[in-house]
Amino acid sequence: xxxxxxxxxxxxxxxxxxxxxxxxxxxxxxxxxxxxxxxxxxxxxxxxxxxxxxxxxxxxxxxxxxxxxxxxxxxxxxxxxxxxxxxxxxxxxxxxxxxxxxxxxxxxxxxxxxxxxxxxxxxxxxxxxxxxxxxxxxxxxxxxxxxxxxxxxxxxxxxxxxxxxxxxxxxxxxxxxxxxxxxxxxxxxxxxxxxxxxxxxxxxxxxx
Numbered sequence: 108x109x110x111x112x113x114x115x116x117x118x119x120x121x122x123x124x125x126x127x128x129x130x131x132x133x134x135x136x137x138x139x140x141x142x143x144x145x146x147x148x149x150x151x152x153x154x155x156x157x158x159x160x161x162x163x164x165x166x167x168x169x170x171x172x173x174x175x176x177x178x179x180x181x182x183x184x185x186x187x188x189x190x191x192x193x194x195x196x197x198x199x200x201x202x203x204x205x206x207x208x209x210x211x212x213x214x215x216x217x218x219x220x221x222x223x224x225x226x227x228x229x230x231x232x233x234x235x236x237x238x239x240x241x242x243x244x245x246x247x248x249x250x251x252x253x254x255x256x257x258x259x260x261x262x263x264x265x266x267x268x269x270x271x272x273x274x275x276x277x278x279x280x281x282x283x284x285x286x287x288x289x290x291x292x293x294x295x296x297x298x299x300x301x302x303x304x305x306x307x308x309x310x311x312x313x314x315x
Contacts, residue, residue, distance in 0.1 A: 159254035163215040167258065170211060174204035174266055178273070185277050191285055198278060205266045212259015219252025 156164060181197035183189075 159250060160258060161215070161219075161251045161255075163211055163251075163255050163258075166211050166215075167208065167262070170204055170208045171262075171266075174201060174208070177201045177204055178270060181274055181278070185274060185281055194278075194281060201270055205263055205270075208266060209259055209263040212255045212257075212263070215255035215259075216252045219249060219255065223249035223252065 160167065177197055177200040181194070181201055184194045184197050
């Protein structure tokens with residue numbers, strides 16, 4: 108069963124990477140057919156990412172890196188049969204980084220909305236029409252707010268799904284095994300206490 112799950116996970120990972128690679132190749136090919144070179148297409152892609160995510164880009168990347176490290180640590184502790192404290196700590200850290208990823212999206216949403224409102228209200232002396240106000244809001248950060256909301260939400264849920272697919276079943280079995288071990292230890296202790304508290308057997312104590 109474990110081998111089948113590992114094969115399924117490896118196949119899923121390979122499929123996702125293949126789809127991403129094909130999408131990137133198609134995007135680059137589309138850029139080249141439009142007269143752009145590979146370097147220009149990559150520069151355009153990086154410019155698009157920075158325009159939509161802004162300063163949240165390195166923060167998202169850092170959180171994803173820490174999440175990957177904690178998930179790898181969780182896999183290693185499960186494979187080694189590490190103590191409960193180590194497995195629980197790695198499990199908790201992976202959930203923490205997922206929550207932080209959500210939080211980064213929320214924080215930069217607020218930052219973008221604040222910048223958009225400040226930029227829109229900056230022209231109160233000459234507010235202009237609706238188009239001018241909308242342009243000021245876009246320049247102020249409304250695009251950043253919407254993009255980080257989507258990226259933080261979708262990325263956070265994908266992180267949860269990825270953890271469930273990769274280590275979810277093994278983690279559940281580990282916790283169940285540890286729980287059974289604790290229950291067995293409790294039963295042994297209770298049996299020892301009962302034997303000590305039980306009254307002595309008269310038949311055994313009487314001599315010839």
